[in-house]
Amino acid sequence: MTAFSFTIHNTDGNARRGLVSTAHGTFETPCFMATATAATVKAMTTDQVRATGAELAICNTYHLMLRPTPERVAALGGLHKFMNWPGPIVTDSGGFQVMSLAGLCKLTEEGATFQSHVDGSKHELTPERSMEIQSLLDSDITMALDECTPHPATHEVAAESMRRSMRWAERCREAFQKREGYALFGIAQGSTYEDLRLESVQKLAEIGVDGFGIGGLAVGEGQDEMFRVLDFTLPAVPTDKPRYLMGVGTPSDIVGAVLRGIDMFDCVMPTRAGRTGRGYTHRGQINIKNARHTADPRPLDERCTCPTCANYSRAYLHHLFRCEEILGPMLLTQHNEAYYQLLMKNLRDVIEQNTLQSFAAQFAQDQESGDIPPLA
Secondary structure, three states: OOEEEEEEEEEEOOOOEEEEEEEOOOEEOEEOOOOOOOOOOOOHHHHHHHHHOOOOEEOOOHHHHOOOOOOHHHHHHHHHHHHOOOOEEEEEOOOHHOOOOOEEEEEEHHHHEEEEEOOOOOEEHHHHHHHHHHHHHHHEEEEEOOOOOOOOOOHHHHHHHHHHHHHHHHHHHOOOOOOOOOEEEEEEEEOOOOHHHHHHHHHHHHOOOOOOEEEEOOOOOOOOHHHHHHHHHHHHHHHHHEEEEEEEHHHHHHHHHHHHHEEEEEEEEEHHHHHHHHEEEEOOOOOOOHHHHHHOOOOOOOOOOHHHHHOOOOOHHHHHHHOOOOOHHHHHHHHHHHHHHHHHHHHHHHHOOOOOOHHHHHHHHHHEEEEEEEOO
């Protein structure tokens, strides 16, 4: 079995072009994970997801622990077999979802106790149980359980929260079942405070995690503040470890974070947007429900070669959404996922060619130009 490894093939400024090897294959970086929350990318089959170029999927520990349960997934052969995804899989720790259950979650040093949003049943999630669940799921990259620091937070609150997460990370390291090709990522916290972020990164390095998640961003602080935090956090992260910016984000978020040295991303935006009629293009977002698309024969994005753009017009997609046909969200989601994967491929290519800066400038210019109306 292949050992877990991260190899950097080229750099362009702070940006890195690399390859991660896992028990279930490799994926190229920078990469955007296919968000398969409940072991499925909403409105897409795994064959369709792979066809977009996605090599890595991320599943949600909280949702899978409630149903169908990790024990059942394990009995059925693990997540890869269960969801028909042969490639690498990341599972989050479940912390974010559990602690988002306002009024239904109690946090202690031991872990979190909470009521299921599904049926009200009571559960406990500790660092040890999170490691056990993710092992049963057979994910290639396991995320340490962390406390999701509220935003905004005072320095005192952020420090207490971050240090609890670091104590939990130590327990996760001890409970994690070391296997060839499998990895444990820690999650750096500390809100927007430089001293706390650097303390968190140093502690995770001492613990000996295999990769660094950057958590607690894209929670309302704004893009400029997020980039400011990355600017002082990433130089402290060991260069030989993958860097994963969690829950991010928009195409412009991704380009800016790649420029700063981030390797991995995940976000629900492409699928959520697809279900609500929003499409991503090289000229920014469009709302396919708008009347201006009623008779437009053009594809969503003339630069895109996905099946949606190759075979269907904006007018047809507009019609589907207006009639509330399920095919509309399916086709638009497929395009959005393809758009994100094409963006990542372009970023990898320009890092190899050492032309990332000019690509980023042209990307920003195209996005700002906006969608062009159809000819009269």
